[in-house]
Amino acid sequence: MSFEFGISKTMNRTYVHGYDPRENIRLQDQASTLVELLHSDTKYPPDSKVLEAGCGVGAQTVMLAQNSPGAYITSVDISESSIAEAKRRVEEAGCTNVVFRQGDIFDLPFGDEQFDHIFVCFVIEHLSNPIEALNCLKKFLKNGGTITVIEGDHGSTSFYPDSEEAHKAIRSLVELQKRAGGNANIGRELYPILNTVGFGSIRVSPRMVYVDSSKPHLVEGFIKKTFTAMIEGVRESALDAGMIDQPTFDKGIKDLYRTTEKDGVFGYTFFKAVAEKN
Numbered sequence: 001m002s003f004e005f006g007i008s009k010t011m012n013r014t015y016v017h018g019y020d021p022r023e024n025i026r027l028q029d030q031a032s033t034l035v036e037l038l039h040s041d042t043k044y045p046p047d048s049k050v051l052e053a054g055c056g057v058g059a060q061t062v063m064l065a066q067n068s069p070g071a072y073i074t075s076v077d078i079s080e081s082s083i084a085e086a087k088r089r090v091e092e093a094g095c096t097n098v099v100f101r102q103g104d105i106f107d108l109p110f111g112d113e114q115f116d117h118i119f120v121c122f123v124i125e126h127l128s129n130p131i132e133a134l135n136c137l138k139k140f141l142k143n144g145g146t147i148t149v150i151e152g153d154h155g156s157t158s159f160y161p162d163s164e165e166a167h168k169a170i171r172s173l174v175e176l177q178k179r180a181g182g183n184a185n186i187g188r189e190l191y192p193i194l195n196t197v198g199f200g201s202i203r204v205s206p207r208m209v210y211v212d213s214s215k216p217h218l219v220e221g222f223i224k225k226t227f228t229a230m231i232e233g234v235r236e237s238a239l240d241a242g243m244i245d246q247p248t249f250d251k252g253i254k255d256l257y258r259t260t261e262k263d264g265v266f267g268y269t270f271f272k273a274v275a276e277k278n
Protein backbone atom coordinates (compact mmCIF):
# COMPACT_ATOMS: atom_id res chain seq x y z
CA MET A 1 0.00 0.00 0.00
CA SER A 2 2.95 2.27 -0.46
CA PHE A 3 4.67 3.37 -3.57
CA GLU A 4 7.11 5.20 -5.70
CA PHE A 5 7.15 5.53 -9.45
CA GLY A 6 8.96 2.99 -11.55
CA ILE A 7 8.76 1.23 -14.85
CA SER A 8 8.37 -2.47 -15.53
CA LYS A 9 7.95 -4.02 -18.92
CA THR A 10 4.73 -5.55 -17.64
CA MET A 11 3.33 -2.47 -16.00
CA ASN A 12 2.07 0.78 -17.40
CA ARG A 13 4.13 3.22 -15.39
CA THR A 14 3.09 1.53 -12.22
CA TYR A 15 4.15 2.23 -8.66
CA VAL A 16 7.10 0.07 -7.77
CA HIS A 17 8.20 -0.22 -4.18
CA GLY A 18 11.36 -0.61 -2.29
CA TYR A 19 14.05 1.54 -3.80
CA ASP A 20 13.98 4.50 -1.47
CA PRO A 21 15.61 3.94 1.97
CA ARG A 22 12.86 5.97 3.67
CA GLU A 23 10.31 3.81 1.90
CA ASN A 24 12.09 0.71 3.19
CA ILE A 25 11.84 1.98 6.77
CA ARG A 26 8.14 2.74 6.24
CA LEU A 27 7.46 -0.74 4.83
CA GLN A 28 9.25 -2.21 7.81
CA ASP A 29 7.21 -0.12 10.29
CA GLN A 30 4.09 -1.15 8.44
CA ALA A 31 5.03 -4.82 8.59
CA SER A 32 5.83 -4.98 12.28
CA THR A 33 2.67 -3.07 13.21
CA LEU A 34 0.36 -5.21 11.13
CA VAL A 35 2.03 -8.57 11.33
CA GLU A 36 -0.25 -10.05 13.95
CA LEU A 37 -3.45 -8.77 12.36
CA LEU A 38 -2.61 -9.89 8.85
CA HIS A 39 -0.36 -12.90 9.19
CA SER A 40 -0.89 -14.78 12.44
CA ASP A 41 -2.99 -17.36 10.57
CA THR A 42 -0.50 -17.84 7.71
CA LYS A 43 1.45 -20.98 8.60
CA TYR A 44 2.68 -23.52 6.08
CA PRO A 45 3.49 -27.15 6.95
CA PRO A 46 7.04 -28.53 7.13
CA ASP A 47 8.52 -29.48 3.74
CA SER A 48 5.92 -27.49 1.79
CA LYS A 49 7.20 -25.31 -1.05
CA VAL A 50 6.00 -21.71 -0.89
CA LEU A 51 6.35 -19.00 -3.53
CA GLU A 52 6.25 -15.40 -2.33
CA ALA A 53 5.58 -13.23 -5.38
CA GLY A 54 6.66 -9.58 -5.18
CA CYS A 55 8.60 -9.84 -1.90
CA GLY A 56 9.93 -6.27 -2.13
CA VAL A 57 12.41 -5.46 0.63
CA GLY A 58 11.31 -8.52 2.57
CA ALA A 59 8.90 -6.81 4.93
CA GLN A 60 6.71 -9.95 4.97
CA THR A 61 9.40 -12.49 4.12
CA VAL A 62 10.88 -12.69 7.62
CA MET A 63 7.40 -13.29 9.03
CA LEU A 64 6.74 -16.01 6.45
CA ALA A 65 10.03 -17.72 7.23
CA GLN A 66 9.58 -17.49 11.00
CA ASN A 67 5.91 -18.58 10.99
CA SER A 68 6.72 -21.62 8.86
CA PRO A 69 10.26 -22.65 9.80
CA GLY A 70 9.97 -26.05 8.11
CA ALA A 71 8.70 -24.70 4.78
CA TYR A 72 10.95 -23.92 1.80
CA ILE A 73 10.24 -20.37 0.69
CA THR A 74 11.17 -18.92 -2.69
CA SER A 75 10.77 -15.15 -2.76
CA VAL A 76 10.83 -13.27 -6.05
CA ASP A 77 10.74 -9.64 -7.04
CA ILE A 78 11.35 -7.72 -10.23
CA SER A 79 13.70 -5.34 -8.43
CA GLU A 80 17.29 -6.51 -7.85
CA SER A 81 17.93 -3.85 -5.22
CA SER A 82 14.82 -4.82 -3.27
CA ILE A 83 15.90 -8.45 -3.32
CA ALA A 84 19.35 -7.49 -2.01
CA GLU A 85 17.68 -5.68 0.90
CA ALA A 86 15.24 -8.56 1.52
CA LYS A 87 18.17 -11.01 1.59
CA ARG A 88 19.97 -8.85 4.12
CA ARG A 89 16.92 -8.73 6.39
CA VAL A 90 16.31 -12.47 6.21
CA GLU A 91 19.97 -13.20 7.02
CA GLU A 92 19.89 -10.71 9.87
CA ALA A 93 16.84 -12.52 11.29
CA GLY A 94 18.76 -15.81 11.09
CA CYS A 95 16.29 -17.48 8.72
CA THR A 96 17.77 -20.16 6.50
CA ASN A 97 14.63 -21.40 4.71
CA VAL A 98 14.36 -18.67 2.04
CA VAL A 99 15.91 -18.44 -1.41
CA PHE A 100 15.58 -15.31 -3.53
CA ARG A 101 15.27 -14.88 -7.29
CA GLN A 102 14.96 -11.80 -9.39
CA GLY A 103 12.10 -12.19 -11.85
CA ASP A 104 8.90 -10.84 -13.35
CA ILE A 105 5.64 -12.37 -12.13
CA PHE A 106 4.52 -12.52 -15.76
CA ASP A 107 7.58 -14.48 -16.83
CA LEU A 108 8.93 -16.60 -13.97
CA PRO A 109 11.23 -19.53 -14.72
CA PHE A 110 9.38 -22.16 -12.66
CA GLY A 111 7.86 -25.43 -13.73
CA ASP A 112 4.15 -26.16 -13.66
CA GLU A 113 2.77 -27.22 -10.27
CA GLN A 114 6.08 -26.65 -8.52
CA PHE A 115 4.67 -25.00 -5.37
CA ASP A 116 2.26 -26.08 -2.63
CA HIS A 117 1.36 -22.52 -1.67
CA ILE A 118 1.65 -19.02 -3.07
CA PHE A 119 1.70 -15.79 -1.06
CA VAL A 120 1.13 -12.34 -2.57
CA CYS A 121 0.95 -9.23 -0.40
CA PHE A 122 0.43 -5.62 -1.53
CA VAL A 123 1.41 -6.41 -5.11
CA ILE A 124 -1.62 -6.77 -7.40
CA GLU A 125 -2.94 -3.31 -6.42
CA HIS A 126 -0.02 -1.95 -8.48
CA LEU A 127 -0.56 -4.04 -11.60
CA SER A 128 -2.69 -2.99 -14.55
CA ASN A 129 -3.49 -6.65 -15.19
CA PRO A 130 -3.97 -8.42 -11.82
CA ILE A 131 -6.04 -11.23 -13.36
CA GLU A 132 -3.27 -12.06 -15.81
CA ALA A 133 -0.70 -11.93 -12.98
CA LEU A 134 -2.69 -14.40 -10.87
CA ASN A 135 -3.23 -16.61 -13.91
CA CYS A 136 0.53 -16.71 -14.44
CA LEU A 137 1.09 -17.64 -10.78
CA LYS A 138 -1.70 -20.25 -10.77
CA LYS A 139 0.13 -22.54 -13.13
CA PHE A 140 3.00 -22.92 -10.64
CA LEU A 141 0.58 -24.14 -7.98
CA LYS A 142 -0.16 -27.81 -7.38
CA ASN A 143 -3.76 -28.96 -7.49
CA GLY A 144 -5.13 -28.56 -3.98
CA GLY A 145 -2.55 -25.87 -3.21
CA THR A 146 -3.49 -22.47 -1.81
CA ILE A 147 -2.95 -18.89 -2.81
CA THR A 148 -3.05 -16.12 -0.21
CA VAL A 149 -3.58 -12.58 -1.45
CA ILE A 150 -3.53 -9.59 0.91
CA GLU A 151 -4.44 -6.09 -0.21
CA GLY A 152 -5.55 -2.77 1.23
CA ASP A 153 -8.54 -0.69 0.21
CA HIS A 154 -8.16 3.05 0.63
CA GLY A 155 -11.90 3.58 0.15
CA SER A 156 -12.38 1.83 3.50
CA THR A 157 -10.66 4.63 5.42
CA SER A 158 -12.73 6.33 8.10
CA PHE A 159 -11.70 8.70 10.86
CA TYR A 160 -12.76 11.14 13.53
CA PRO A 161 -12.76 14.10 13.38
CA ASP A 162 -13.93 13.70 9.79
CA SER A 163 -12.44 15.98 7.15
CA GLU A 164 -13.42 16.51 3.52
CA GLU A 165 -9.88 17.74 2.78
CA ALA A 166 -8.37 14.53 4.18
CA HIS A 167 -10.73 12.46 2.00
CA LYS A 168 -9.71 14.58 -1.00
CA ALA A 169 -6.00 14.03 -0.28
CA ILE A 170 -6.62 10.27 -0.02
CA ARG A 171 -8.63 10.31 -3.24
CA SER A 172 -5.73 12.04 -5.01
CA LEU A 173 -3.55 9.04 -4.19
CA VAL A 174 -6.28 6.67 -5.41
CA GLU A 175 -6.51 8.64 -8.66
CA LEU A 176 -2.72 8.74 -9.14
CA GLN A 177 -2.50 5.00 -8.64
CA LYS A 178 -5.37 4.54 -11.11
CA ARG A 179 -3.60 6.68 -13.71
CA ALA A 180 -0.53 4.51 -13.20
CA GLY A 181 -2.60 1.43 -14.00
CA GLY A 182 -3.17 0.25 -10.43
CA ASN A 183 -6.13 0.07 -8.09
CA ALA A 184 -5.84 1.34 -4.52
CA ASN A 185 -9.35 0.05 -3.74
CA ILE A 186 -8.63 -3.49 -4.91
CA GLY A 187 -9.22 -5.16 -1.51
CA ARG A 188 -12.98 -5.29 -2.05
CA GLU A 189 -12.42 -6.99 -5.43
CA LEU A 190 -10.36 -9.95 -4.26
CA TYR A 191 -13.29 -12.37 -4.32
CA PRO A 192 -14.40 -11.57 -7.89
CA ILE A 193 -10.79 -11.48 -9.13
CA LEU A 194 -9.90 -14.88 -7.68
CA ASN A 195 -13.19 -16.26 -8.95
CA THR A 196 -12.43 -14.99 -12.46
CA VAL A 197 -9.00 -16.63 -12.36
CA GLY A 198 -10.75 -19.92 -11.54
CA PHE A 199 -9.67 -20.49 -7.95
CA GLY A 200 -12.06 -22.40 -5.69
CA SER A 201 -12.94 -22.38 -1.99
CA ILE A 202 -12.29 -18.64 -1.84
CA ARG A 203 -12.44 -17.21 1.66
CA VAL A 204 -12.02 -13.47 2.10
CA SER A 205 -11.63 -12.00 5.55
CA PRO A 206 -11.66 -8.26 6.14
CA ARG A 207 -9.03 -7.24 8.70
CA MET A 208 -9.86 -3.90 10.20
CA VAL A 209 -7.22 -1.78 11.83
CA TYR A 210 -9.02 0.30 14.42
CA VAL A 211 -6.95 2.93 16.23
CA ASP A 212 -7.68 5.30 19.07
CA SER A 213 -5.35 6.94 21.57
CA SER A 214 -5.50 3.92 23.88
CA LYS A 215 -3.29 2.16 21.26
CA PRO A 216 -0.25 4.45 21.03
CA HIS A 217 1.81 1.92 19.02
CA LEU A 218 -0.85 1.96 16.27
CA VAL A 219 -1.24 5.74 16.45
CA GLU A 220 2.48 5.95 15.75
CA GLY A 221 3.00 2.87 13.59
CA PHE A 222 -0.16 2.90 11.52
CA ILE A 223 -1.80 6.35 11.37
CA LYS A 224 1.42 8.37 11.31
CA LYS A 225 4.17 6.20 9.88
CA THR A 226 2.11 4.05 7.52
CA PHE A 227 -1.06 5.68 6.27
CA THR A 228 -0.40 9.41 6.56
CA ALA A 229 3.22 8.99 5.46
CA MET A 230 1.92 7.20 2.35
CA ILE A 231 -0.53 10.00 1.50
CA GLU A 232 2.11 12.68 2.19
CA GLY A 233 4.43 10.83 -0.16
CA VAL A 234 2.31 11.72 -3.21
CA ARG A 235 2.06 15.45 -2.40
CA GLU A 236 4.24 16.65 -5.28
CA SER A 237 2.78 14.21 -7.81
CA ALA A 238 -0.79 15.11 -6.89
CA LEU A 239 -0.08 18.85 -7.03
CA ASP A 240 1.87 18.52 -10.29
CA ALA A 241 -1.01 16.58 -11.83
CA GLY A 242 -3.37 19.39 -10.80
CA MET A 243 -5.76 16.95 -9.19
CA ILE A 244 -5.85 18.85 -5.88
CA ASP A 245 -4.76 22.32 -4.79
CA GLN A 246 -2.00 22.82 -2.26
CA PRO A 247 -4.06 24.31 0.61
CA THR A 248 -6.56 21.46 0.37
CA PHE A 249 -3.86 18.77 0.29
CA ASP A 250 -1.93 20.28 3.20
CA LYS A 251 -5.10 20.73 5.26
CA GLY A 252 -5.97 17.09 4.48
CA ILE A 253 -2.60 15.92 5.85
CA LYS A 254 -2.96 18.17 8.90
CA ASP A 255 -6.41 16.68 9.52
CA LEU A 256 -5.05 13.13 9.23
CA TYR A 257 -2.49 13.98 11.92
CA ARG A 258 -5.34 15.53 13.93
CA THR A 259 -6.88 12.04 14.20
CA THR A 260 -3.82 11.02 16.26
CA GLU A 261 -4.78 13.30 19.13
CA LYS A 262 -6.39 12.09 22.34
CA ASP A 263 -9.97 12.13 21.02
CA GLY A 264 -9.08 10.97 17.49
CA VAL A 265 -10.09 7.67 15.87
CA PHE A 266 -8.92 5.98 12.67
CA GLY A 267 -10.08 2.90 10.78
CA TYR A 268 -8.77 1.04 7.73
CA THR A 269 -9.70 -2.36 6.34
CA PHE A 270 -7.31 -4.80 4.70
CA PHE A 271 -8.64 -7.83 2.85
CA LYS A 272 -7.02 -11.25 3.09
CA ALA A 273 -8.12 -13.93 0.65
CA VAL A 274 -7.16 -17.59 0.71
CA ALA A 275 -8.24 -19.75 -2.22
CA GLU A 276 -7.47 -23.19 -3.62
CA LYS A 277 -6.53 -24.48 -7.03
CA ASN A 278 -8.74 -27.40 -7.85
Ligand SMILES: C[S@@+](CC[C@H](N)C(=O)[O-])C[C@H]1O[C@@H](n2cnc3c(N)ncnc32)[C@H](O)[C@@H]1O
Residues within 6 Å of the ligand: 001, 002, 008, 010, 011, 016, 017, 018, 027, 053, 054, 055, 056, 057, 058, 059, 060, 076, 077, 078, 079, 082, 103, 104, 105, 106, 120, 121, 122, 123, 126
Ligand atom coordinates in the same frame (compact mmCIF):
# COMPACT_ATOMS: atom_id res chain seq x y z
C1 LIG B 1 4.35 -2.65 -2.30
S1 LIG B 1 5.60 -3.72 -2.69
C2 LIG B 1 5.18 -5.01 -1.63
C3 LIG B 1 6.36 -5.77 -1.20
C4 LIG B 1 6.07 -6.83 -0.15
N1 LIG B 1 5.20 -7.87 -0.65
C5 LIG B 1 5.49 -6.20 1.09
O1 LIG B 1 4.35 -6.52 1.42
O2 LIG B 1 6.18 -5.39 1.70
C6 LIG B 1 5.25 -4.37 -4.31
C7 LIG B 1 6.39 -5.16 -4.89
O3 LIG B 1 5.95 -5.80 -6.08
C8 LIG B 1 7.06 -5.81 -6.96
N2 LIG B 1 6.58 -5.99 -8.32
C9 LIG B 1 5.80 -5.16 -9.04
N3 LIG B 1 5.58 -5.67 -10.25
C10 LIG B 1 6.23 -6.86 -10.30
C11 LIG B 1 6.37 -7.86 -11.30
N4 LIG B 1 5.80 -7.72 -12.49
N5 LIG B 1 7.09 -8.96 -11.01
C12 LIG B 1 7.69 -9.10 -9.78
N6 LIG B 1 7.59 -8.18 -8.81
C13 LIG B 1 6.87 -7.07 -9.06
C14 LIG B 1 7.73 -4.48 -6.73
O4 LIG B 1 9.07 -4.46 -7.18
C15 LIG B 1 7.60 -4.33 -5.25
O5 LIG B 1 8.72 -4.84 -4.57
